[in-house]
Amino acid sequence: KQYSNVADLPQSTYDFVIVGGGNAGLVVANRLTENRAWSVLVIEAGPSNLGILDEEVPALAGTLFAPDSPYTWKYTVVPQENADNRQPGIPRGKMLGGSTAINEMWYTRGSAEDFDRFAAATGDKGWSWDEMLPYFLKNEKWTEPADKHNTTGQYNPAAHGKTGITAVSLPGYAWPIFDLVTETAASMPDEFPFVLDYNAGKPIGLGWTQTTINGGFRDSSARSYLAEQYISRPNLHVLVTAQVSRVLPASKGSTHFTKVEFSQDFKTLHTVTATKEIVLSAGSIATPQILLQSGIGNSTTLKRIGITPLVDLPAVGQNMTEQPLLSNSWFANTTQSYESFNLNATQMEIDLALWNKTHTGPLVSTSGAQVAFLRVPENSSILSTFADPAAGPNTPHIELEFTYPSCRCLACKPSVPINRHHRCSDLILGGSVTLNETDPSPWNLPVIDTGLFREEFDFQTMVYAVKQIFKFFAAPVWDGYLLQPLDALVPALQSDAGLEAYIRGNVINNQHPVGTSGMSPKGASWGKVTGIRVIDASVLPYVTSGHTMAPTYAFAERGADLVKATWAHH
Numbered sequence: 001k002q003y004s005n006v007a008d009l010p011q012s013t014y015d016f017v018i019v020g021g022g023n024a025g026l027v028v029a030n031r032l033t034e035n036r037a038w039s040v041l042v043i044e045a046g047p048s049n050l051g052i053l054d055e056e057v058p059a060l061a062g063t064l065f066a067p068d069s070p071y072t073w074k075y076t077v078v079p080q081e082n083a084d085n086r087q088p089g090i091p092r093g094k095m096l097g098g099s100t101a102i103n104e105m106w107y108t109r110g111s112a113e114d115f116d117r118f119a120a121a122t123g124d125k126g127w128s129w130d131e132m133l134p135y136f137l138k139n140e141k142w143t144e145p146a147d148k149h150n151t152t153g154q155y156n157p158a159a160h161g162k163t164g165i166t167a168v169s170l171p172g173y174a175w176p177i178f179d180l181v182t183e184t185a186a187s188m189p190d191e192f193p194f195v196l197d198y199n200a201g202k203p204i205g206l207g208w209t210q211t212t213i214n215g216g217f218r219d220s221s222a223r224s225y226l227a228e229q230y231i232s233r234p235n236l237h238v239l240v241t242a243q244v245s246r247v248l249p250a251s252k253g254s255t256h257f258t259k260v261e262f263s264q265d266f267k268t269l270h271t272v273t274a275t276k277e278i279v280l281s282a283g284s285i286a287t288p289q290i291l292l293q294s295g296i297g298n299s300t301t302l303k304r305i306g307i308t309p310l311v312d313l314p315a316v317g318q319n320m321t322e323q324p325l326l327s328n329s330w331f332a333n334t335t336q337s338y339e340s341f342n343l344n345a346t347q348m349e350i351d352l353a354l355w356n357k358t359h360t361g362p363l364v365s366t367s368g369a370q371v372a373f374l375r376v377p378e379n380s381s382i383l384s385t386f387a388d389p390a391a392g393p394n395t396p397h398i399e400l401e402f403t404y405p406s407c408r409c410l411a412c413k414p415s416v417p418i419n420r421h422h423r424c425s426d427l428i429l430g431g432s433v434t435l436n437e438t439d440p441s442p443w444n445l446p447v448i449d450t451g452l453f454r455e456e457f458d459f460q461t462m463v464y465a466v467k468q469i470f471k472f473f474a475a476p477v478w479d480g481y482l483l484q485p486l487d488a489l490v491p492a493l494q495s496d497a498g499l500e501a502y503i504r505g506n507v508i509n510n511q512h513p514v515g516t517s518g519m520s521p522k523g524a525s526w527g528k529v530t531g532i533r534v535i536d537a538s539v540l541p542y543v544t545s546g547h548t549m550a551p552t553y554a555f556a557e558r559g560a561d562l563v564k565a566t567w568a569h570h
């Protein structure tokens, strides 16, 4: 049952208390309450997802993570010295479903090598590709696209789960650029080979995007793992609009944690007790923030800001890896575009009426339907100068997202630009989440550094990637369709200096931070606490070579199994 007022909660002691009702948290809540003898409380800072139209309609996602959205945390990053000291945003979902309720729904698992590297880093082969694949399948319910088109040759059925909980489907509306992208790739097969299914372990190539869309609706973790048949379980309580400040030890100075402290008005503090475990699933920014506020982190820093250290664990909040993202836009000679409904109220009414009636049409689309996962060439000077940060030879360095013709800024209104994102999916080492030292109040936002382009490999790879995009769109297929580049891109096409300035002046974060509570090697002797487990994207030791929702689902499925195994006989 869902509660919005703490006074209505029927109990103050649960077997498990889960902090954060997002991607991972709701998987864990669902799986633990399969055991009817266990009681579970989820505490979520944001509101319920129900009744929010933008959360239902895939194409309206952009409003959910816009800076003025009520459904995101207002995190900012420190000036990024390798990106013209700009401070690109890093939104995170703040409602039931967490970031799966506001994200762009791309379902990408990463490469098999990414997971084998997790297994090597942790000494736990349970995180390897072969052992994680059953968890991907357990999460996934392969679903036909909204337009029910024939999907033969667009994915590998053998790689997908049919009976899981979260819907995954292929694009459900045919945009005109599909054929142009396919034709261009076919004319450059060495550089843009076709990949039937980038989720089968070897993602390199250009193929069709898979997304968590169910019959035209976004399928967030709230819509799937908290569907009516689950939220109605008597042993599952979900409290919304309640923000957790700390986890508290069983007794003063103890490293066994049993209580969760939270508030609904940022004045009155409440606590609930977990008799078995507290599961922290507040995401890559908030989970380390809560740990630090609770005295788990770098003891020296904690003491300096007046927090009593309980466990010295300097890695908390450190080792963030993220991905740089850059949009490159040209004007296009078409009226069939995202822009038609973004900027034209009448068109939006027509498209929304269609969506309401049939759950089909352009609004079932997320940002793109085709994607290329690529490596910089093995003989390039980049790879001879820098160590290859990828997990292996079948792991991409670059992702090119071919988005629909769109324009999200009014300045572009008279024309219709085609908008392509791409980003390096390599590692940025050294991003961090730390407490605000001048005011470490638990209700304050933490200090975030995503370390954009701190690694020169990332920058050089971005240069290479943009040049590949220029080559792709110079193909004759685009004549007559593609018009001039947007003004910002013009200098980039003219000189290397112009390209560098353009990249540094426009790169942003890709919303995939991980590693801030990264897993230690199995059996590590340091930083031990009992009573708390972290299950969310923050535990991934490195970012995968793709987006982070699918890995988080799979990690949460395995995480839930590990919790179950611990308490199987209690």
Ligand SMILES: Cc1cc2nc3c(=O)[nH]c(=O)nc-3n(C[C@H](O)[C@H](O)[C@H](O)COP(=O)(O)OP(=O)(O)OC[C@H]3O[C@@H](n4cnc5c(N)ncnc54)[C@H](O)[C@@H]3O)c2cc1C
Pocket: 019, 020, 021, 022, 023, 024, 025, 043, 044, 045, 046, 065, 091, 092, 093, 094, 095, 096, 097, 098, 099, 100, 102, 103, 104, 105, 106, 107, 108, 242, 243, 244, 245, 281, 282, 283, 284, 286, 287, 290, 511, 512, 513, 536, 537, 538, 547, 548, 549, 550, 552
């Ligand atoms: C705008 C955007 C677009 C993205 N696009 C994609 C995409 O297309 N494909 C993809 O794979 N990935 C995408 N991602 C990334 C992906 O969604 C996240 O990596 C993943 O969902 C994170 O899961 P999580 O469980 O760690 O955290 P979240 O899903 O963010 O869940 C954390 C939850 O904890 C709650 N919380 C936080 N602090 C507290 C507190 N103190 N007390 C109580 N509750 C708290 C939050 O409100 C939230 O509900 C995107 C992310 C964003 C933000």
